[in-house]
Amino acid sequence: MPPKTNAERQKAYRERLKKDKPSKYEEIRVKHLEKVKENIKKKKEILTEEEKQELRAKWRQANAKRAERKQKAYSTTKQNNTLEVRKNAKNNTTILNERLQKLTEENTQLKRRNKNLRQACNRMKKRVEILKKRLLQQIRPDNDAISIETRQCDDTPLTKSNSFLEETLPNVSMTEKEKVKKKLILLNTITDSLKSEFNKADTKEKKVLKKVATNDIANKYKLKTAISNVFGLKGRIRKTKSINEMKKKYKKDIQDFFEREDVSRPSAGKNECITRNKEKVQKRYLMEPIYKLYRKYRFEGGKASLQTFYRFRPFSVVKPRLQDRNTCACIKHSNLSFKATSLKKLGLLQTSDIDELMKNVTCSKCFKCMYSECSECKNKKLAVDLTINEDSPVEWLQWKMGTHTYIKIDKKKCVEKQTKKVFKTGSERDSEYIDKRISK
Template sequence: MPLSNAERQRRYREKQKAKKPVAYLKKEAQRKRDAYIPSHLLTPDALKKRREELCKKSKRHYKKVKRVQNETIEVAGPSTSSTLIVKLPITNVKKGKQVRKTYRRSLRTAYKKNSELSDKNIELERKNKRLQKRIERLNKKKPSMMLTSTDAEDADISSMDSEAGISVNEMTPRSKTRTEVNSLKLDRKRAAQVRKKLLLSNTVLHSIQSSVKQKKKKGIKSIWSGLISKYRCSSALSRSLGINRKKVSALSKARKGKPMSEQVKHKVIEFLEREDNSTTLPGKKDTKTTNKETKQKHVLSDYVMNLYEKFKLENPTIHISRTVFYKLRPPHIILADFANRKTCLCSKHQNLALKIKGLKNGGLRCSKNPDILIKVFPTNKEILEQINMLESTAIKFTQWKRVPDGTKMRFKEIEETLPKADFCIKFDKDLAEFRDHVDRVHTQYSELKRLRENLPENEVLIWMDFAENFGCVSVEEVQSAYWNAAMVSLHTMVVYYPASKDNRIQSYVAASDVLSHNAVAVYTILNQMIGILVEENPNLKRIHYLSDSPTSQYRNKTIFQFIAMHEEEFGMPARWNYLESGHGKGPCDGLGASIKRAADNAVKQGKTSIQSADDFMEWARRARESGSKVKYIFYNQEDYDISEKFLSERITPIAVKGTFKIHYVIGNGINEVYSRVTSCYCNKCIVDISTSACEGYTLNRLVKDTATSGVVEVIEPLESSEEGETVEGRNVEEEEEELNKHTIELDKLSKDTWVAAMYERKWYIGQVVDIDENDKEVQVKFMTETGRYGESFKWPKEDDIIWIKLDNILCIILSPPNPSGKRIKTYTISVNELKKIEDLAKTPN
């Protein structure tokens, strides 16, 4: 019989093994290594087979080792008459590994057994609960029949239910299904099919019964009006549920009201986002994301109930309930909460709200909203009578006040207690001022709303504001870069065009590395902005400006002179509108926050690195290319210096009396401006105020210094009358004498004005930084003396800025100190100025 291939190969291997055993074994080992496949590359079946073979091989190896350990070795001694036999056990060098493997095997066995016992325990607990539930049902039906869990386990379930007399309706869906299937006596296969359908039906019915017991009429009506009615199963369902079919059919169907139109929804949201109804939060983190859409947060300036009444008055044709109006408020518009929220920026509102809170704590029943209070009590006499009727003799309240904190003055909430009589006098005065304040707020917003809606052709409205400086950051930066990061100044502007334009609104942002927020920066920005607007529309006739009321930026004599010379320099007249102090938030704040947030996100995502204003503009250029609708303007230090030089040479205005009360300025030639306490854009004033019959306009004539004349004519504000306007002139000496009185009027001061002031019985010179018209205080940046006799001064290494009372200002320095020196600049003042300051310092108050 011929040999097979396998047999021939086997004999050949045995022959090679006997002929060259070492070489054969080495070659065989190499072959196995080459043919070895790593475990992670094997299929699950092949891996399982390999592990089984390894397990068998290990068992054979352990048996062999154990067998060898039991064998003995006979050792022959010296040639004597007797033979010595010694039994020596052969030790296993791998005994330690064997012990560890045995331990692991035992541990696996214990874990496996523990898992099995846990599953068994869970099953027994489930069975125990099931039996306890059956006993509970039996006890409900027959209290006298008390079964233990052992008795229930031995008893038959079906017989237990039937013996107990439990009705079919009281069974669980599973028990009911089992009873019904058993009664049909079907075969095993058919019973399984019927059981599934019956179980589904009984479960649904049981759920409906539970809903009916809870009196959910809406659920009952929805069930009855669907497929049950279509397939005429109402009677069968009513019998199953135990509900009167006529009673259910008598229930009226749920009424569906008319859906709210998108136009009305949009009108309500637009109303709530309007500047007079809500305030835009300026922070870049003050956002709300809804449906993957991020919007800037708004805080309502009044309660929704009052805004609802205001909406109905403005839109009498729209019929909407208060509940629907409440529901249409979007998530990014936050409710107002006076005297309790950190977003209230108006000191008059907040301080009055805190006084009202003190009155409520004293027992007065009134609204905590100051706006509602003045509506409920039209006159101060009514509220004062209520206060006098209180039992308490003193009123305890808190107020926001500027108090000294080290070397600086800070706003803090101070607790005060006043006798009732003194409190009434103070409250009467504050309430009268608050009524005027609220009237100005409402008037400004209503007039500006009228201007935007009726903006004439070839005219534009520019709403502007300085945003918080953008801090340049990097994704990865060293410690020194973090503490010395550059800043970028941002000035946001929203331009409104007439209604005939396709795009009525356009946003602009002016970026710069010049961090000064003053009138010079405003002029530099507007100089470029006007050029852009004229390029877009060469027929531009008038520009309306709108801003908040900081004296260091917009409401000062420099801006008044800018408005006066606007037509001569740019070829068109201009008007400037100021919002009431504390109520200047608007779309510019949201624009600044969104721009800074977008730049931050671009840096965090690694798309760009912003280290300076130039880098910011480069990012802005790419953002414009990517589809951003915001336009950007850039100005540098050179542009700022040119504007500063121009203004210092050409504009030398005189401070206007009553500057803090002015909210409307209109240019009238090079040297004159009309001012008004509030804006007016009636049908005549919007065209030309000379043809208007509206009262309240004041003429302020400004004359700048010239090289050929030593006389400056200043026109004091005089109310216009029907007979005409009269003016009164004074020379330089008279004006200088008024400015240098020991008691300086607040209206005479503005930012960057040089003054001499007393502090701790010693006089210093410095520049005005800020003015607080409410507390009549001035923030001054002081210099230090360098000369022996106080003739020269320098700026200290660390800014020495403090708040002082207006009475502590000695005089206004008309001739600014002259700088000198290269490395360290020193400033000197004239001998006459020095003598005048020393004389005033010696004069008692």
């Protein structure tokens, strides 16, 4: 053991003194404190004002260094904490992936175990059935006796008919027995074959076989439940309403409606045909938009929904395109509807439907009403809301004929085509035209 230093000896002496003589230790401590205080006082009295300022400056520097060390230590700990948080955030995804992988492995193991247990349970059930049969054979005096359940399963149509004849007709002659036996064998073979085919059949085939139990003959002789028991059915056979019949009925009504002369018109061209599923039919063009035709269909008593109405529209009945509407009347009508839609956007009109606007102004579609010669409706005007700002800009679409040039094999050609353009109220002519249109 190495020798102790003076400081260690003094420390050991103080500890021993504190333990053995605490009063003496307290006296020595108080004397030491008084001596330290006196020394500090002497130093303060001895030091000049300049020395005191130097000492204070040293203390300030020492305090500043201490504070700097503390700040550095705090910043390093904060950085370490943020790094740990970031690491934890990065590790969270890996932890979740690991957990997910672990859970999937456990799930597969449990599935495998469940499958094995199910197989073992089935094996045990079979084993129990075999042991039951052996027990019955040992209990009965004759080993040839078989349980009722197994006999029902293993009996052929011939054995079934023989056992029935022995039990019910024991005193009948052999010739009569043979006649009855033939009928019984036929009945048993039909029932067994129906049952086996029903068990093998899929859903559609089962529906067909169930009709044997639900036909008129079975209902007449009240054999519906007996035939269903032959198939092995526990519940009653429900007769579902055929939805296909309703669909066929709606389909025929809707197709007849679309092929009417007031709903669609046949195409004029010889080659205007449409083919679907190798069926070539002449095209027919709708006279009105389909939503208006649906209103007409409902007004006439149709019960199909809008979706069914769309779905059962014949493929040959199509909407007219621009090249199919090249008459002046069609273009004028569309221009008028464009103007009505722009007026409705402004809030001047309540609706943009031309037919409804015409009903508000005229009595009927006769010549006098159309040309303002009718005494009842010639003074009628549209209800227009004129409270809107007159300076608000107006835009509307209009079909106009325009020339288009294109090059075809180094030759320029000019063709006139109908194009849709946007018109705005920018000039005086346009504004005057709008005022006239509103007044009309």
